[in-house]
Amino acid sequence: MTPQPLYGHPACLMTRLGVHVEAHLTELLVPLGIQPRHFGMLSLLIEQDGRSQHQLAEPLNVHRNVMVGLVDELEQRGLIERRRHPVDRRAHAVHLLPAGRELHAEADAVVTEFEAKMLGGLSAEEAATFVELQKRVSEHVGISHELHPGLRGDLR
Amino acid sequence: MTPQPLYGHPACLMTRLGVHVEAHLTELLVPLGIQPRHFGMLSLLIEQDGRSQHQLAEPLNVHRNVMVGLVDELEQRGLIERRRHPVDRRAHAVHLLPAGRELHAEADAVVTEFEAKMLGGLSAEEAATFVELQKRVSEHVGISHELHPGLRGDLR
């Protein structure tokens, strides 16, 4: 029962891949002037506009204090806008502006191309299997990817 | 061509999984008084004892400056030891001590159990496929998991 070598550990593979993706994506998005988290914000707003900052922060796994700055940055660039929340007056409703929608489209293309390159060593079938298994595992370990509008779209 | 929702992006899944693993592993290793990076060091030394600090730092993706502190910590606890490098007198040869070997075994058990739990939602076959695909992707994107002794064991 000799222990597994470090790179045989699935845990190691996952963290390494995660770090790799994060790093490369950060670099690829520099020309657009945003970071992966900003892309995440825009994506979430595409799915459902007018979320509160808290509803953005949770799925992105960022601290509420940090979210203030993130929204500030995108708002200053005219990509999004804080409006009054229609239901909860404590919260801000974050809304996409046309420029934000446009930038998201560009960023999405960059990300998608990167992903294609990354999975380029696999056949189309294998790639699909890979992504599917990742989703299954994510779900199993309780990573809330259930933020699709409707499922948890409670604007309470 | 509506863009993919955030959680449909493979890149997002990977980073999320990576962060999840990192966080949980960090927590699980607290009782043993080490962090994932320390476990990585011990693992690498199990595979090949007497590596230089640089040879530890690179595969673990940590800065050489940081490695100084990591080695310090484990050395103070009597888990490893700096000796003179047999070939390169600039470098230190980092060697495992018996206590380090023992701690690694405990940590390895913890990590392995965590991995089993994480992949628990998959059948044995699926899990094997998943890990295999991860390795393929890692290799394809150039993550050097080729640190197995012999392949890059140049002690120059």
Next chain:
DNA sequence: AGAGATAGTCACGTTGAGGGATAGTCACTC
């Protein structure tokens, strides 16, 4: 022998995450 590169170490500045506190608001209870 000399020039350039490398291993390990230290000192420094910068950055980022998180804790605590606060104002405004909500929701629930008595």
Next chain:
DNA sequence: GAGTGACTATCCCTCAACGTGACTATCTCT
């Protein structure tokens, strides 16, 4: 319907992590 506890967004502050640059000793190549 007044009060209590919880929650949103914000600010301030602290602390740890990271990278840069500099420095010494050593190696390698010419």
